[in-house]
Amino acid sequence: MATSVKTQANALLAGVSLAAAASYPWAQGSVLLDFVHHTALAATIGGLADWWGVTAIFEKPFNIAAPGTDMLRRRYADLQEGLTDFVCTDLLSPQNVMLAVENESFARLLTEHFSEPQNVDSARSVLQPLADEVLHKLNTQEAEQLLLAEVPRYLPSLHLSDILLDVAQRAIANNRLDGIWVLLLKEGKRLLHCAEFTALLRGMAQRAEAHYTQDSILRDFFVSGEAEKLLPYFVEALERLLDDLGDGSSELRRMLDNWLLAKLEELRHDIAFQNWINDKAAQLVLDNALALRAELRQQNSDWLFALAQEKIAELAQDEDKLAQTDSVLKKLLAQALELKQDALRQLISEKLAGFKRDDVIGKLQAKVGDDLQNIRISGTVIGGLLGAVLFMVAAMAERLVG
Template sequence: MRRVATGLVGAMAALFLGARQFQGMHPAWGYVLAFAEAGMIGGMADWFAVTALFRRPLGLPIPHTAIVPENKDRIADTMAQFLQDNFLIPPVVARRLRAMNLAGAAGDWLADPGKGGSTRLRDGAADLAAQVLESLDPERLGSQVRGGLFRQLDKLEVSPLIGQMLATAIADKRHMPVIESLVRWSGLTIEDNEELIREMIHRRTNAVLRWTGLDETLANSVLDGVYKLLAEVIVDPDHPLRGKVEEGLAKLADDLQNDAELRAKIERLKAELIANPAVSVWWQSVWERLRSAMLERLRRPAGAGNGQLAEALTELGRHLRDDPRLQHQINRFARRTLVGISVRYGNQIVRLVSETVKRWDADTITTRLESAVGRDLQFIRLNGTLVGGFVGVVIHTVDVLL
């Protein structure tokens, strides 16, 4: 396409020279001369405009040329700020999560033996349940077991416990599936908001880019780059973005244990969950059936209590699957938690985008953007040549008539 566009300008130059030779032979040659001259000028002007976007024309230090490589750091910061302001914000995250029934999905998984109930989950839950049961005063059990258990839960500050569990999971590399899920969710969020991205880029680009239609191409390039980045994160276990996310998770684990404000917020959410009547009814029914045998079964060697625990997990799954009020409470808790995470740690994710683009050299970003835009750049030159020629004919016609 470069050769076609350049060849068309050359053809205009040849036509111009030929028309000059025959100009006096017939008035029609004046129109041909005007067409060739204006087309040649239009083609050269658009060649200069297209070239100035990505490099300096003829290598000359002309001001306001090589726009993309000269402004790559600003472009990187703008991209990062755009992602921060339009995706990792509470309304967008909450809207995406509002359409997801996390509690219902978890209940369906737990209630169906063919979908869940792994040995690791059962063993871990068995150990935790045994510790909780042994921490309670046996004399307060019986008819007051529900109130006693909830009082113990109310006394237990869950934020440091969650922080310790998260830190242990990170140390044992058990958090990798969570990172992959977050990356996939980020990709789906961007995909659902592509029109918003295109509109924002269109509004923020200058008039030249909008006039030439390059704002749409630039939007396509930005979206393709982000999708490619997320795909690389999923495929490459050593990708730098994973490291940034791990840093964020590690900071979250530390904040859960040491940040007084975050701990207070989680305590308030825990209190709301405990106060839900649906939780009380569910726990009372389960506890009445399991309390007499659970401790003995859980502490038997070789996991002999797993059958009883599996029944409890299945019962929990059925309640999560079939109780809309319980689903609403848990989904709201999850939504508030993830919104808080996006607000607190989202800037660490988008910062990686900015830093990655800034690390690219000028030739790399120029080549990638120019290749992404592709043939359309040369069609600008072709259109400029032809449109310029027709404008020249119009001007010549007006000049002749006047």
């Protein structure tokens, strides 16, 4: 198709050039031939100018090294850099990639992929040697020593105490502990009426009364045996206090929340608390890791694959977990894209450098050849039209002046 358009452009340029040359000897004696001559001459000039411009993009016209000719070869390094920037920054930027896949569920694709037996078998054939090696290494003394040494050293960098305190403070500030308060207050009211607590209160009342009436006949006369009658009122007052604690809008609850927030803020700067949290977390991780290690000693890689298939099947049936997993996978992809931008740029640059310059220019010329040849045709036609208009304007002006 490009050759056909180029042939048309060449034929048109040749035709107007012949018309300009053929009409020249008789142009002075005939207005019509003069018009044809000037129109064809202008079309020839326009066609030649556009032919020079189009040809100069890819090569040297007539092998003349004029300024601006053979542009792509001279600026090939800039072209490579521009293509690399366009692909990395505009086309394959992390934002554009994530925008393209935002409506795709990676988690569902994952579960659908591993629902096919042949895909499971393929994954097993690749991963089973690695899984067997991992299980074997987990049974070594070195792995246990590494675990015991590295976990306690790594955990402080996670700032677990700050995370726990942030969660607790936000929960208190946003009234997220109402459910816990309801359970605690319900249990508190139950304790107020249990026999053990009633007996405790009765004993305390009797001791207080005995201490109050000691060495006082008059006090003994007025309060003897009366203290126990106050116990129901005391219990009722405690119930009202618990109700106030359960009411998130009460003044007592507000005071308690503020006190808790202040205490949590104090703990944020308590080194002993931070060390205690890290020690407990390290112990928890180590206990579970060593327990898993002991369990793995009794298993082989088939157990791992069976467990993985079971979890994938459960994931496929739970829309909430699918959504959560998809969100995690997309976040990981976005992070990977951000981290690999420099590597992507280097890869594209190396790939472009691997192509021969003439091959790349040839491909570009083949892709845009038709449009460039159409520019030549348009230039020839527009040049001819302008020549015709200018000839008519000049002829009218000459008649008016004459």
